[in-house]
Amino acid sequence: MPLVAGVDSSTQSCKVVVRDAETGALVRQGRAPHPEGTEVDPYAWWDALLAAIDAAGGLADVAAVAVGGQQHGMVCLDEAGQVVRPALLWNDTRSAGAAQDLIAEAGGGEAGRRFWAEATGSVPVASFTATKLRWLARHEPANADRVAAVCLPHDWLTWRLAGAPGLAALRTDRGDASGTGYWSPRTGEYRLDLLERAFGRRLVVPTVLGPAESAGLLDPAALAGAAAGRALLGPGTGDNAAAALGVGAGPGDVVVSIGTSGTVFAVADTPAADATGAVAGFADATGRYLPLVCTLNAARVLDAAATMLGVGHDELSELALAGPPGADGLVMVPYLEGERTPDRPTATGALHGLTLGNATPAHLARAAVEGMLCALADGLDALIAQGATARRIILVGGGARSAAVRRIAPQVFGRPVVVPPPGEYVADGAARQAAWVALGGATPPAWTIGDTEEYAAEPVSAVRERYAQARDLFVDRAGTAAG
Ligand SMILES: Nc1ncnc2c1ncn2[C@@H]1O[C@H](COP(=O)(O)OP(=O)(O)O)[C@@H](O)[C@H]1O
Numbered sequence: 198m199p200l201v202a203g204v205d206s207s208t209q210s211c212k213v214v215v216r217d218a219e220t221g222a223l224v225r226q227g228r229a230p231h232p233e234g235t236e237v238d239p240y241a242w243w244d245a246l247l248a249a250i251d252a253a254g255g256l257a258d259v260a261a262v263a264v265g266g267q268q269h270g271m272v273c274l275d276e277a278g279q280v281v282r283p284a285l286l287w288n289d290t291r292s293a294g295a296a297q298d299l300i301a302e303a304g305g306g307e308a309g310r311r312f313w314a315e316a317t318g319s320v321p322v323a324s325f326t327a328t329k330l331r332w333l334a335r336h337e338p339a340n341a342d343r344v345a346a347v348c349l350p351h352d353w354l355t356w357r358l359a360g361a362p363g364l365a366a367l368r369t370d371r372g373d374a375s376g377t378g379y380w381s382p383r384t385g386e387y388r389l390d391l392l393e394r395a396f397g398r399r400l401v402v403p404t405v406l407g408p409a410e411s412a413g414l415l416d417p418a419a420l421a422g423a424a425a426g427r428a429l430l431g432p433g434t435g436d437n438a439a440a441a442l443g444v445g446a447g448p449g450d451v452v453v454s455i456g457t458s459g460t461v462f463a464v465a466d467t468p469a470a471d472a473t474g475a476v477a478g479f480a481d482a483t484g485r486y487l488p489l490v491c492t493l494n495a496a497r498v499l500d501a502a503a504t505m506l507g508v509g510h511d512e513l514s515e516l517a518l519a520g521p522p523g524a525d526g527l528v529m530v531p532y533l534e535g536e537r538t539p540d541r542p543t544a545t546g547a548l549h550g551l552t553l554g555n556a557t558p559a560h561l562a563r564a565a566v567e568g569m570l571c572a573l574a575d576g577l578d579a580l581i582a583q584g585a586t587a588r589r590i591i592l593v594g595g596g597a598r599s600a601a602v603r604r605i606a607p608q609v610f611g612r613p614v615v616v617p618p619p620g621e622y623v624a625d626g627a628a629r630q631a632a633w634v635a636l637g638g639a640t641p642p643a644w645t646i647g648d649t650e651e652y653a654a655e656p657v658s659a660v661r662e663r664y665a666q667a668r669d670l671f672v673d674r675a676g677t678a679a680g
């Protein structure tokens with residue numbers, strides 16, 4: 198019974214699962230928290246990975262390891278392989294102006310957006326690595342001068358697990374490369390001309406591996422005493438592509454992940470190129486594509502509502518379910534971190550429709566859950582407009598642990614949702630990739646995810662209609678009326 202390990206180095210924490218490579222059965226697991234903030238020293242991820250590996254009982258007996266990670270984060274390395282500055286994460290919006298500039302320089306407006314969508318599958322937003330490189334070049338020229346290579350969080354962790362053997366050994370995969378803004382899912386090639394356009398010069402970038410190609414061997418000495426052998430390293434991938442692998446998403450499935458980000462994505466046979474920018478045309482971890490809509494505000498909207506009400510998650514859920522559908526007209530626009538889809542990087546959240554009648558904890562809890570879900574439902578519409586088929590909606594991520602989310606989602610999405618057993622599907626997808634690398638074969642091993650629960654409810658169209666009235670009404674961070 199060979200064992201494999203999968204890692205999810207996501208925004209808020211690092212999770213490690215150890216599973217049986219052939220059956221997928223869970224053997225053991227561990228986790229460790231990540232620091233707060235949208236700018237993080239990559240060594241904090243490394244420390245969390247070591248702690249999570251330790252909590253998972255070490256890696257001495259595993260045949261292969263793969264790392265899934267938060268997408269897009271800019272990790273800059275100097276000639277010696279040292280980190281130049283803290284990584285800017287996918288949810289850091291300081292490069293929003295750089296995104297606008299890159300679109301303007303490509304012809305501006307519709308033409309500029311189309312250029313980028315056709316070249317890289319996606320229209321630049323502050324999340325993408327290319328815009329962060331532009332920001333660095335403009336705002337920190339001394340740091341920019343020291344940069345020799347750029348990679349993503351999962352690339353860097355995989356490289357560290359291999360013992361950090363020089364910049365030429367950096368490896369990535371199609372899924373994560375597709376979120377950089379300088380790699381084309383359509384051609385499978387880097388667009389180093391676009392990296393140069395963003396940053397001013399070319400940099401070393403990781404070699405892009407195929408879905409089951411090995412990134413080398415784990416270096417036990419790199420693990421600072423944690424138990425490990427010479428396991429194979431998988432290519433790893435971005436966390437959404439890993440989640441798709443973890444839940445076994447296939448044609449007709451749309452996955453909705455409610456983590457720090459809210460994501461809505463499907464596995465597709467052809468690449469997307471949405472010039473509106475709503476759908477990012479990523480690649481997946483199996484050789485196919487992963488059209489995806491991402492919001493900056495998902496599980497943390499629930500965290501914030503719970504904090505405002507002075508309750509925990511279970512009570513927030515009970516309150517939301519006690520409130521009426523539509524919260525008697527109370528609407529939360531959930532742009533607490535600015536927003537990416539729609540593109541509102543400087544927006545703040547808002548409550549609209551407040552009356553004496555709906556000024557209750559239950560109404561506020563309901564409005565928070567509904568507002569967060571309405572933003573994702575808008576994403577689902579955008580994905581379907583790009584040709585995705587939603588025969589089944591699979592709900593995952595920390596927010597799916599909320600009973601209110603599970604029960605209100607079908608009302609807002611207008612379709613039933615399927616919820617797999619609570620689990621770490623990003624880490625599981627990485628483990629499944631590791632098993633694919635260890636066992637070989639044309640497709641990943643056939644693992645099952647256990648009994649799913651289906652939640653169905655009558656659609657309540659008034660919730661989305663009311664949200665549509667409110668979603669453009671907000672003030673930005675500087676306090677200027679914007680809608
Ligand atoms: N029962 C729950 N109800 C609502 N939110 C929850 C619940 N359990 C966890 N969360 C939230 O889920 C988030 C973590 O989800 P996760 O998918 O692990 O995020 P990420 O992958 O972005 O780090 C946290 O914001 C946490 O507070």
Ligand SMILES: O=C(CO)[C@@H](O)[C@H](O)COP(=O)(O)O
Pocket residue numbers: 207208209266267268269287324376435436437456457458459460489491
């Ligand atoms: O930016 C995106 C997708 O494009 C995010 O989905 C990040 O990949 C972070 O994921 P979580 O930590 O929220 O899972």
